[in-house]
Amino acid sequence: MTGWRQPLADEEATAAWAAHLAASLPPSLMVALEGDLGAGKTTLVRALLRSLGYQGVVPSPTYTLLESYELPDRRIHHLDLYRLADPEELEFIGLRDLLAEDAVVFVEWPSQGGGVLPAMDLTLSLAGADQARRLTVEPSSAAGQAVCDALRAASPQ
Numbered sequence: 001m002t003g004w005r006q007p008l009a010d011e012e013a014t015a016a017w018a019a020h021l022a023a024s025l026p027p028s029l030m031v032a033l034e035g036d037l038g039a040g041k042t043t044l045v046r047a048l049l050r051s052l053g054y055q056g057v058v059p060s061p062t063y064t065l066l067e068s069y070e071l072p073d074r075r076i077h078h079l080d081l082y083r084l085a086d087p088e089e090l091e092f093i094g095l096r097d098l099l100a101e102d103a104v105v106f107v108e109w110p111s112q113g114g115g116v117l118p119a120m121d122l123t124l125s126l127a128g129a130d131q132a133r134r135l136t137v138e139p140s141s142a143a144g145q146a147v148c149d150a151l152r153a154a155s156p157q
Contacts, residue, residue: 003138003148008126011047014040014133018047024150027074028102029143030118032110035126037082040133041108044124045078052076061108066093075103081112090116122147 008014021044033041046058052071061067061080069076077098084090090113098105099118110117121144125136137152139145 003136004152006135006137008133008135010132011043014044015047015050017135018044019051020151020154022048022051024147024154025074025104026143026147027104029104029122029147030120031104031106032120032123033106033108033126034123039126039128041126044126045106049076075101077103077105079105080108082109084112087113087116120144
């Protein structure tokens with residue numbers, strides 16, 4: 001499986017890339033979001049939702065652990081496990097039910113859910129300072145590779 005790195009010069013570039021991701025998403029996918037605090041993980045999900053036409057508020061799920069979005073053609077769940085004390089807490093937020101439906105699931109800090117979360121299909125790692133970021137895209141399943149290939153074909157280099 002092959003991934004690649006993509007520079008993201010600013011928030012506008014992140015939004016443009018998120019729109020490419022939105023156009024490439026299948027109805028069901030597990031996506032890990034990696035990066036330090038403030039790296040732009042929630043910004044990327046917010047931009048993706050906007051590109052799919054979502055008009056509501058898109059808060060960070062840092063304190064709620066989970067935010068879900070119902071769109072006309074798909075469901076998207078955004079988990080932030082940074083404050084998770086024990087992976088078993090995922091049972092209390094209904095993870096099993098979320099995973100039983102067709103949905104795209106973005107997971108920030110997936111290592112916090114070790115042993116409970118299923119394998120990720122795609123990992124998006126953000127690094128950098130200020131507004132400039134570097135995005136690394138790594139597939140880990142056939143579904144993730146298909147998204148990665150579509151993204152590489154559509155993304156400006």
